[in-house]
Structures are given as structure tokens and as C-alpha cells.
Amino acid sequence: MENNKESYKQIFKSTTIVGGSQIINIAIGIIRNKVIAILLGPAGVGVSGIFQTIIDLVRNGTGLGINFSGVKNVAENNTDPHRVAKTILILRRWEFGTGLVGMIVIIVLCKFFSNYSFGSDAYTFSIAIMSVTLLITAVSAGQLAILQGLRRIGEMAKANLLGSVLGTVISLPLFWWLGISGVVPSMILTALGALTISWLYARRVITEPVQLSLSQTFTEGLGMAKLGFFIVVNGFVATASLYLIRILIRSHLGLDSVGYFQAVWTISTMYINILLNSMLADYFPRLSVIKDDKIASNKLINEQLEMTLLVGTPMLLLMIAFSSLAISILYSSSFHVAISVLKWQMMASFFTFISWTMGVLYLSKNKGWYAIIAETIRQAVYISFIFAGWRYFGFNVLGIGFLAGNLACLFFVIYSTKRLNAFSFSFINVKSIFFLGGSVLATLSSSLYLNGIFQYFTNGFLILLTFIFCLYRLDKILDIRTWFKTRYKSFRRIQ
Template sequence: MADSVSYKNILKTTFLFGFVQVFNIIVKVGINKVVALLLGAEGLGIISLFQTSINMVKTGAGLGINQSAVRDISEAYGSGNSKNCSETISFVKRIIWFTCGLGLVLMVVLSPILSNYSFGNYDYVFSYVLLSVAVAATIFNDGLRAILTGTRQLRSLAKASILGAFVGLFIALPFYFLWGIQGIAPSLVFSAIATLVISCFYVKKVECFSLCMSIKEVFVRSFPMIKMGISLMLLSFMLEVTNFIVASYISNYGGLGVLGYYQSGITIIGSYFGIIITAMSTEYYPRISAVNKDNQKLNDAVNSQSEVGLLLALPLVVLFVFLSPLFLTFLYSSDFIVVSQYIDYAILGTIVIICSNSMGMILLAKQRSKLFLTSSLMINLAVLVFYILLYQYCGLKGLGIAYFLSGFIQLVVFNYIMKWKFSISFNWSVILKIFVVLSFAFLSKQARDIEADWMRYLVGSMLLITSCCYSLYYVHKQMRINIVASLKNEIKKHL
């Protein structure tokens, strides 16, 4: 068992960025509720295709700098050499300008192709051209947030995320009210610009000075960063291309309405339930990078990370599965209750992805990007086949099953690679907790299907209380952490 200090650091960072994610959830509830009421499932489907296209192009044009830069900036910042840190930040900013321009041009050039492939016509070409500005702004914003992460300005990063979400809400809503579906593209553009301005404000507070560097010097110095970044970019690009193909396939063969239902399910799983993955990943990668040559410490890190993630996820799994029809009605409308059949299976995938991500990131920390990229490519090809085949035969439920299978395959593959290459594997405690969480998810679904209301809510409440007690017991006894006292201390710090 790793030292309890490690667990406390994980919980501390998870609490900070968990709060950010909760705020983002509240904002998205407002946006999704308005979109669902004003634009319906079709509007959500269009937003899904636009957002997927933006993510795909910005991932390809960004060259992975927003990910690889964190390692270089963190190393320079940790050295205590202000000149070295300033130089690193300076050439990162210059590379970001280049990738912004590349993203803008790519989006404009690809706009006819994206419109035709996504919607089956060229009616949305102008919208995609307009979204090129959103692509450039998003790339720049990701780069600035990499600077905040690398210099360990986590509170500034959290504030920028909260303000960005808040401003984005107030900018997007008027467009939907005034122009309906025609206001979707402009709302995405202005929201991206507003978020960028806020990030610029916080990055200016980072103590560093600007340095004059020639174009040649910038590219020579940044070559290792770009090399690593391209490997990460290819992985992210594969994921975005997979998402784009799946979304386009659903749009063309199932319609924008079905795509809207699918998108709402992704939002709940990826944004709302993904609070744990997002919050924990911010702290995890720098920590394992610092000990990337010590396999024993890495083994402890991956197991502690997975255990904390599973224990935090358990009560949420019970809550989301049991109350998914109520959540869908509240977040969207009663028409979206059908999405619960996707959530029932996709949430199982999220459980195993918590662990598989912890294992897979070790390959990046060890700079074994080729091995990581090759294995991820094979997984994504299999996942794409699962999505298309299972959607044809099982509809929304099939998409949820495909998500679960993708997480399970990823878990098995990464665990095999790490055990084979570095003798790093999950201990029995982690494996047991995976089965416990999956069992609770299954029982929660069975409880939700009980016909008698009083019995349904009685059983559901018992499952929720039991899951909370289980998590609190292991956090307190096994990890020697009083989570209630820790949360009180963190709340006092942030008030």
C-alpha cells in the first residue's frame, strides 16, 4: 500500500478540480436544458457534429503541444531557473501561434468536406468556415492552460475554467433565443473567444519575462516537444476521428434526433460522470513523470490512483444508474428518458476506463509513445467496428455496450503490456473493487426496474447508503484518511 500522503494529494487535487467540474455541470445543465427545449434533439445533434468537427481539427492542428508542453514547462519551472522557465514558455507561446493559424486554415479548407460528410449536403459550409475562428481560439486556449498546468498554477487554472464556463453560458443563450439553430455556430465562436480572453488574463500573472527568439531557434528548441506532441496528437486525433465517424454514421442512418439522444448520453457520461477522471488526471501525470524510472513507485501510483478513483466513483455509479430517468428529464426533457438504456452500459465502461487510463499514462511518462500509439490504434479500430455493428443491431443500447467493451479491451491490453514490459500490474485490491462497483451498478439497474414505487426507492436508498459506507470505510481504514475532515478543511480554504 502506498503512503497515505499520496492518497491525500490525489484527494486534494480531485476536490479542487472536482469543484470546477461540478460548476461546469451546473452551467451545462442550463445550456442543455435551453437547447433541449428550444432546439430539441435535432439541435443537440447539430451541436454534436459541430463540436466533434472542432475537436477533430484542433487536435490535428494542435500537434499535441498542449499535452507535451506540460512536461517541459513543469521541468523548467521545477528547476528554479527563471530564465530557463521563461525561455520554455516563450517558445511554447510562439508554437501555439503557428498551430492556431494551421487550425484556422485547415477548418476553412475542410469545410465543404465536413459539411457533406456530416449532414449529407453543403448547407453548412459557411457555418464550418465561421467555426474556424473557434478552432483557432480553442487551440490557443489549450496552450495557455498547459502553461498554467506546467507552472502548477492549479488554482488559477480552476478559476479560468469556472469563469470560462460561466461567461460561455451567458454568451450562448442569447444566440439560441434569438436565432435558434442558426445561432449555434456563432455561439460556439464567441464562447471560445471569451474563454480565451479569460485564460490570457491568468497566464499574464505567471512570473516570467518575454524573450526574443528567431523562428529557427524556436523550431530547433521545440523539436523534442513537437515530436512527443505529435505522438500524443495522433492518439487524440484517432479518438476524435472515431467519434466523428460514429456521429456522422448515426446522423446519416439514424437521423439528427438519434444523434441528439446519443450526444446527451455522452455528455452525462463524459462530462458529468467524468468528473473523477478529469479531476484526477491533472495531478496524476506530473506525479508519475517524476518517478518514471522507478517501476515500484509507478506500480504503487497506478494502484493508489485506481483505488481512489473507484471508491469515489461507487456512490456516483449507484446514483446515476438508479436515477438516470429523473436526471434525463431534469437535464433535458421527458423525451430523453430513452437515453437511459445507453447510460446503463456506458457507465460500466467509465468504471474500467478509470483504471485503464491510470495504467496507459505510465507509457507516456516513460516516453514509450510508439508502444502507446500502436496499442491505442489497434484498440480504436476494434472500437469503431463495435460501435457500428452494435448500433445496427441494438440501437442506443448497442452504443452503450460498445463503450463498455472499448473500456474493457483497453484495460486488458494496457495491463498486459505493463506487466510484460515493466512488471507493473493491478493488485487484487483494485480488481476486487472493480467487481464491487460493477456489481453495484447491476443491482442499481435492477432496483430501478422494480414496479412498486415504495419498494424501488427503498432498495435504491439502501444501495446508495451501502455504497457510501463502503467507500468511506476503505478511504478511512485502508488509506488512513478521514475524508469528512479533509473535505471540511478544503472547503474552508476555498471559501
């Protein structure tokens, strides 16, 4: 039991370190999004969202997932100074090369992206200039991957945080000065700021000198690219789907509606990424090391899943209950038409917690095809639901379809992890999934179908009950009360 507690504590420690910096990033993002919403309006948010989707689409297609597979390789070779030095050099060179390829692709296709995304070639030059962010962010991602692979989680968190601060300081004056025309300069300067900060931290990593020719770099980096290929296809499927959905919204309802969708998508993914990225920082390297031990890896997956549900679910309930307030704070009241979509997406995020935690197993075991199939199922169901349900559900189909896609993906992940690793949920996780999932569903139903005092009372009761359950379980696995008693006694002695 003591070993179990130490494992939970390690999960919680890495989560709080990265999560703390992510929360500050969110606070910074709130300010940035608020300013963008006020200065640029829904159409400006829509333009910014489409630009970012183009960048993500090409990055996923050309980046080969090197930063993700690099984390795994650095973590596995961490005990051998020569091999880790070699891996880091290969990672840096491949990141630069893939970033350069991505930049060239956007330049070549800039007119196509402008015509297809906006219905004219008016944004051709802007998209071409924006391409440089691909090269910059690729190099920056490689440097953060080195820190993560070496499990220097605190430094990685600081680099992310300071990069976000610097990017905000740079971008806000540009939006005030240039309006929508400031979107591209802001993206470029923000990427440069993040690159500078990540370089300052990555340069502290001292490795022994190694000599590698370009041909050796290419040959020995193919292992990273092989695993990265699955990440590329997986990310490409997701990003292409998102790009198609935004184009569908623009063609049906115009750029303002793209802005509404961009707003709720940013809020939902922003919150989810806080938690999942915080946990991934330490979880993926740990799982990669024990991937061949089914009992140990399944135990770690269950521990990680329990922590994810206990930490994440209360926040889902708060986001569903206060979605109107969240949109008003993050954007403006003009975005309220998308409130119901946000609620459905937060419900879907509960199932993302489960499938994501289990799905990391695919990449740790170099079985990336499973991840591709899972993501393809998610996006195929999502898009099919939008096409089939638009006339019945209207704009809300964007949230309902997302829920349907996440459920379909989860069923596949449960089946495939059982077949691949003989995985099964622990008894406590089965109870947690039913109880916490029921709480999320009940809060969603209350928020959609009740009004006034009845809604506030029901949501308040559900949130309180869920917080009590989660705190009770966290105390069981982390000894929270003992920690507070120790700190209280220390404080009394000082007094």
C-alpha cells in the same frame, strides 16, 4: 504509512480543487444544455454536436497535443528558471501556430465537412466561420497548460470556471435570439471569453526574459511535438470514430437520433471528465517527474487508482439508478429514448477509470505508441460491435458496444503496463475492483431488468453499501474522522 497518507492527501486536495470548479462547471452546463434542448430541440443538439466533433477532429489532427506535452515539459523544467521561461515561450508560439494551421484546414475543407456531415453544402459557410474557434481555443489551452505544469492548480481551476460562466452568459441570449443559427456565434464568443479569462491568469506567471528566433522555436519545440504526435493520433482515432458513429446514426435514423446520442454522450463524458481532469491536473506532472523509478511510479499509479475508484464509483451508481431523472433535468423528456444507452455507458466508465489511470504512464515515459494501440483497440471494437450488432440491439448497441470497447482496451492496458513498468495491482485495488465493479454491474442489471419497488429497493441497497465501503476506505487513507473532529472542536470553541 504517514508518507502514504500525505501522498493520498495531495491527490485528494488537487482533486477537490479542480473537481469543485468542474462541478460548478457542470451546474452551469446543465443550465446551458437545458436551454439548448428546449430552444433547439434534438435536431439542434445534433447540429451542435456535429459542429463540435468537426472542431475536435481537426484540433486532434493539427494540434500535435502541444498543450498536453507542454504540461510535462514545464513540470520537468520547473526548478530551472531559465529553462522553464524558454519552455513557456516555445509552448505559446507552437500553440498559436498549430491553432492557425487547424483554422486554415477547416476553411479549406468546409464544403467537404458540410456535404459529408449533413448531406448537403448548406452548412459550408457556418463551418468556415466556426474555424476561428480552433485558433482561439489553442491559445487558451496553452495558457492553461502553463498553469498546470507549474502546478498552480487553483488558478487553473478558477480560469476554467470563470471561462465557463462567461461563455454561458454569452451563449444563452444568442440561442434565444437566433435559434440554431446562434450555434456558431455562440461557439466563437464562448471561446473568446475563455481566452480572455485564461490570459488574465497566465499573465501572472512571471518568467525571466529569453530570446528565441522562430527557427529555434521550431527546432526546440520538436520535442513537444514528438510526444504530442502520439496524443494527436490517439485523439484523432477517438474523434474520427465518434464522427463516423454520428454519421452512421444520421444516415440510419436522422438528426434527432444524433441529438439523442449527443445528449447521453455529453452526460457520460461530462461526469467522467470531472473526475479524470481533476486528478490529471496534479497526477500527470507528478508521474512525469518519477517516471524512471518503477517502484515509485507503480506506487503512485496504485494510489491514484484507489482514489479514482473510491471517489468515482458511487457517482456511477447514482447516474445508472437515476439516468431518467438526469436526462430530464439536463435535456427534456423527449430524450428518454436514450436512457438505456446512458446506463451501459456508465457501466463502461468503470473500466475507463482503471485503464485511464494506468495509461497515463505511457505519456509520462514517452511511450505514446502504447496509448495509440490502446485507443485503436477501444474504437475498433466499438465500431465493429455497432456494425455487427445494430440489427440485434438497435439504438442500445451504442452503449453496449462502448462497454465492449472499454473492456478490450483494459485488457491491453493491463498487459502493456506490466510489460513496460512491471506494474501490478495492489491487493487493496484488486479487492476494490471486484467489489465496486460488482456493485456497478448489479446496479445496471437492476435498472435494466427490475421494475417498481424491487428496482428502487435493490438500487438503494447497492448504493448505500458502496457509499459505506468507499467512506470507510477514504477514512483509512485520509483520516476523515480526525479532520471532522478537529473542525467540530474549533467550532465549539468559537461558540
